[in-house]
Amino acid sequence: MSEARISLPSIRRFPSYLRILMQVREQGEKSISATQLASELGLTSIQVRKDLASTGIEGKPKIGFSVEELIVAITHSLGWDNATEALIVGAGNLGSAIAAYNGFSAYGLKIVAIFDKDPKKIGTKVGHLTVLPVDTINQYIKSNRVTIAVVAVPANQAQATVDMLVKCGIRGIWNFASKNLKVPEDVVMQRTDLAASFAVLSVMLRRKYREETESDDDNDSY
Amino acid sequence: MSEARISLPSIRRFPSYLRILMQVREQGEKSISATQLASELGLTSIQVRKDLASTGIEGKPKIGFSVEELIVAITHSLGWDNATEALIVGAGNLGSAIAAYNGFSAYGLKIVAIFDKDPKKIGTKVGHLTVLPVDTINQYIKSNRVTIAVVAVPANQAQATVDMLVKCGIRGIWNFASKNLKVPEDVVMQRTDLAASFAVLSVMLRRKYREETESDDDNDSY
Numbered sequence: 001m002s003e004a005r006i007s008l009p010s011i012r013r014f015p016s017y018l019r020i021l022m023q024v025r026e027q028g029e030k031s032i033s034a035t036q037l038a039s040e041l042g043l044t045s046i047q048v049r050k051d052l053a054s055t056g057i058e059g060k061p062k063i064g065f066s067v068e069e070l071i072v073a074i075t076h077s078l079g080w081d082n083a084t085e086a087l088i089v090g091a092g093n094l095g096s097a098i099a100a101y102n103g104f105s106a107y108g109l110k111i112v113a114i115f116d117k118d119p120k121k122i123g124t125k126v127g128h129l130t131v132l133p134v135d136t137i138n139q140y141i142k143s144n145r146v147t148i149a150v151v152a153v154p155a156n157q158a159q160a161t162v163d164m165l166v167k168c169g170i171r172g173i174w175n176f177a178s179k180n181l182k183v184p185e186d187v188v189m190q191r192t193d194l195a196a197s198f199a200v201l202s203v204m205l206r207r208k209y210r211e212e213t214e215s216d217d218d219n220d221s222y
Numbered sequence: 223m224s225e226a227r228i229s230l231p232s233i234r235r236f237p238s239y240l241r242i243l244m245q246v247r248e249q250g251e252k253s254i255s256a257t258q259l260a261s262e263l264g265l266t267s268i269q270v271r272k273d274l275a276s277t278g279i280e281g282k283p284k285i286g287f288s289v290e291e292l293i294v295a296i297t298h299s300l301g302w303d304n305a306t307e308a309l310i311v312g313a314g315n316l317g318s319a320i321a322a323y324n325g326f327s328a329y330g331l332k333i334v335a336i337f338d339k340d341p342k343k344i345g346t347k348v349g350h351l352t353v354l355p356v357d358t359i360n361q362y363i364k365s366n367r368v369t370i371a372v373v374a375v376p377a378n379q380a381q382a383t384v385d386m387l388v389k390c391g392i393r394g395i396w397n398f399a400s401k402n403l404k405v406p407e408d409v410v411m412q413r414t415d416l417a418a419s420f421a422v423l424s425v426m427l428r429r430k431y432r433e434e435t436e437s438d439d440d441n442d443s444y
Contacts, residue, residue: 015421016401042401078424084424094325100319101319103315103316106417155242156245156262159264171431172424172427174419178241179263188423189423190423196235198412200230202330202394203230
């Protein structure tokens with residue numbers, strides 16, 4: 001299977017290609033050029049040609065790429081042709097927001113259950129899901145053959161949660177907790193740290209502001 | 223001001239330090255060692271010492287670092303000692319989830335308003351906010367001196383939205399749209415692309431799975 005060699009930076013761009021391609025297909029277009037994709041996505045057309053080449057789909061001179069062929073190839077490369085079921089651990093603010101967010105379905109991710117250990121949360125509704133007790137998670141994972149878990153627990157519980165999930169058979173973890181976690185080699189973990197992203201934004205903004213005002217006698221109370 | 227030289231990787235770790243320090247303070251601890259922080263965060267103690275040195279706070283032999291001093295210094299380095307107000311553009315699934323998420327307040331970010339152009343959304347409640355019409359955003363930004371915007375509009379509207387926000391005086395943009403956007407040099411942009419993160423997780427998981435089963439005659443219907 002050739003997709004095993006597609007680079008991760010290309011993979012990161014694939015969802016954006018897919019989105020443009022689906023829009024274009026809806027508008028009835030059958031083909032698209034690398035230049036057009038590049039301009040839509042703010043990429044260079046060299047980059048786009050390289051990314052598309054990795055799907056195995058070839059463009060035709062003056063016509064471009066088949067929209068349908070690209071959609072099929074990219075969806076398959078991402079594994080999004082089979083809907084993936086995932087569960088969430090942690091029904092706090094972040095877990096609830098993720099559960100209520102419908103946008104994941106666009107990329108083949110279906111949130112099927114949410115778990116918490118807080119008796120006050122168990123049984124309450126989050127989006128269309130009911131919060132389940134975390135001590136039933138092993139049974140749930142085994143019965144429903146779920147392989148992906150979104151971890152949205154407080155940072156100090158994150159490693160214990162991940163250890164428990166791995167023991168239950170979870171193979172892919174999307175970690176939203178602000179903590180470096182350890183997983184065995186056969187488990188894949190992806191981390192999204194919103195606090196870290198916002199920290200960078202805050203600091204960069206302060207630095208810009210300071211650069212601009214440092215010649216002024218302005219006070220520092222930004 | 224020394225913090226202008228703190229590296230971005232250190233800045234990205236600061237929120238995690240802050241979280242541990244606040245936990246420790248709540249437990250009544252006055253000091254903490256680099257080793258303790260390192261173990262809590264899954265970092266090396268060399269890394270922790272380097273990060274903490276950049277705050278200007280010095281540890282004492284056998285005692286460690288003052289928890290209070292570190293909290294003050296890190297909070298100040300991040301600019302989180304002054305609450306920052308931000309608005310959201312886009313009251314779709316993602317914008318609504320972000321607006322409803324209370325966790326940002328922990329790092330000095332207060333979402334004060336949410337805007338959309340869809341008449342069906344305007345006037346509806348999202349968390350404790352009422353969706354405002356996007357054509358009032360200029361007035362809002364000027365009256366309330368908001369400098370940060372969270373962009374959660376569909377990708378094909380993202381560049382136009384950002385251009386408009388910059389014109390209204392927004393200086394920091396947290397972009398959740400799956401698109402590379404251009405901003406002038408004096409504007410700071412941070413991107414969080416959930417689809418791209420999930421793409422990497424999906425593909426890595428498929429690759430692991432394939433490695434393990436490629437010697438089997440298993441079918442490919444994962």
